[in-house]
Amino acid sequence: MTEIRKVAIVGGSRIPFVRSNTAYSDASNMDMLTAALKGVVQRFDLEGERLGEVAAGAVMKHSRDFNLAREATLDSGLSLQTPAYDVQQACGTGLEAAILVGNKIALGQIESGIAAGTDTASDAPIALNEKYRKMVLRLNRAKTLGQRLKVMASMRPSFMVPAIPANAEPRTGMSMGQHCELMVKEWGVSREEQDQLTFNSHQNLIAAYQRGFFDDLIQPFNGVSRDGIMRDTPLEKLAKLKPAYDRENGTLTAANSTTLTDGAAAVLLASEEWATARNLPIQAYLTHSEVAAVDFYTAGQQSEGLLMAPAYAVPRMLARAGLTLQDFDFYEIHEAFAAQALCTMKAWEDDDFCKNKLGLDGALGSIDRSKLNVNGSSVATGHPFAATGPRIIATLAKLLEEKGSGRGLISICAAGGQGVTAIIER
Template identity: 50%
Template sequence: MLSDGKSIRRVAVLGGTRVPFARSYGSYASATNRELLTTVLDGLAARFRLDGECLGEVVAGAVLKHAGDFNLTRESVLDSRLDSRTPAYDMQQACTTGIQTVIAAANKIAVGAVESAVAGGTDTMSDVPMGFSDQLRTALVSARRARTVPARLRALSGLRPRDLAPALVHPDTRTGLSMGEHVALSARAWGIDRTAQDELAVTSHRRLAAAYDSGFMRDLVVPHRGLDRDENLRTDTSVHRLARLRPVFGTGAPGATMTAGNSTALSDGAAVVLLASEGWARRRGLEPLAYLVAFETAAVDFAARPEDPLDGMMMAPARAVPRLLRRVGLGMEDFDFVEVHEAFAAQVLANLAAWEKEGLAPVAPARLNAVGSSLATGHPFAATGARIVATLAKLLAERGGRRGLVSLGAAGGLGVAAILERPL
């Protein structure tokens, strides 16, 4: 009960829209975050007849964006078919950005602050901001402040070729390790073998291909720039083919298992999901697919203990999920579908093992990522959470499920879990 005497309201998930995800420097090589986010907003507006509608709020974000995109979501709304008076703001929490935007929007609906909201995210690794050395930055600032041509030339004369190299990959500032190297530590700590990782990757591709072929993805995906399916999808992949690939992470120690085939490719794309109060949905004749009923966030101390099985960079869901299920009095057997973000096959398998160690029942393979996940779709960082929520809501509605679980891990040792339910 709120202080004004009103009750917390149920938050309906009405559906979602995304573009087909592209491999970086592929079909969306010249696309911007603003273009991609605007495209999915327009797709959502077309699907749900929202042209010219003033919604309660749009909240979205991008993990990697240029300085000029400081108001990215608002600019995308202004470019879109929505009423320009729809408020909008940006959020960012690494790879959990998308799910956190869903939670933020849902909370406002639950307390009656807004009746409807759009949540999601966008990212493009094809248009990633470049970092430069301190030497180049200092020289450019000095040259800009200089008042004469000779003074400008003097400011630049001390630069060396190595100072001009851009920085595109940023390892963790505390450990010096990339995300993949961190997950390689978890794979070793949990004894995750190569075959299990390759099998998970192949299953993800095959299930996503089947979802496209069956028409399941038809109203979830808006074609863009000539793509109507995810560019990373490999319909002909197999465990035999993946076994030929060389490890690319954890190669500094014997027995490396993580390859390009069982790790997510760098990707470009955007996704959004439409949330609303039951009253708003009813007035527009929209049937809720599911309701967002609970969520939990967690973090781990990956910097101090990167090799600890429960403190790996991507192991925070191992804490978030058990904590969430204890709080709501549910077990893993109570879920018809379990959607786990597949940044790396090893990370998924390590978290599944950790949940069992925490006393949860094993996740039945048929319930895990039933129509494929990030290993097949790709993973534009801020878009993944909205993609998963929209996918899970449709799974529950179309396949008769009662309840679904969402789990995502992120850089910084962060994890978010959420529960969607169908009404009784």
């Protein structure tokens, strides 16, 4: 029987996250992912080192990026013999990549690996109009001049209108924000709660910068050295912003929702033996994970909140780990929207949900809010979709290293009604 080994988190590196169409408007996913990987290579003196693998991905990719992880790895400074592959699970991509690498380390298949993610809305892929694309394919199949002319004669001006990426669920046509507005109504989350969580996130991020927490976690890129979305905005000003998704009755605003963000992050995982042999630190251990999905679309009606899958994943993970929701020193709940984090926590506090949906004896209970996203989270840092997981892992591992012991919970919602969660311990 294969011995299950501990999965050590050595540490991470990322570039600052910035609002799309600003400082990184000319940077590609390849540029940013390579920079994040180089940050890990330089921080841990891995130049020329052959790792077990690099798992990385992006949610918004050009066709030229079909082998994104491998191409970035080739430019990272690692040995060219380091294999790499792409991962994509919407906003859970980066955490899922870490789970995949960690599982191979645990099983003894590899000794080390990097999990990473990158995303840019500034360099979003713009596809050909579907009618034009099909016409080009017919033209390519044509054998004679007459056949080609016949295909070209079918061309219409409307064919030249490009297909712009849409931030909407394919099955509903609704944006994630519109789905979250439905969740807010279902769970009774107030505008005041959302703005307070948003304010706390920014204040925590500002405080973390002031005490130098990110000095070894963030590498400057394109002349930027700090996250560009962070703001010291008073609660009173947040309260005056207009709703962004439901103008009449909504509570989600541009501030309490994540904005389109460019950035990349990476984290180094290894066996204890590999890290010790290279005199590298072990900040914490990746010990448990769980991925879940919900039925958010049945017969054209929302049957479950699109972003509520973590509410299911976490209890399953806790049961396998033999832990309660209160057995943690830190909680990293991804703030796709402030409301999403609040809806998830309200579900765990709700007797009916926990009994009827989760099959538990009663509510999981509340968490200590002073332990929530203590260095800021996505509404403050920004959310380059695939990069959020590695950002959170590296942040949480360093927090546990500073504390000297403890346990942290990671919860990330993802498009398609999915959730990716994990536990980190020291």
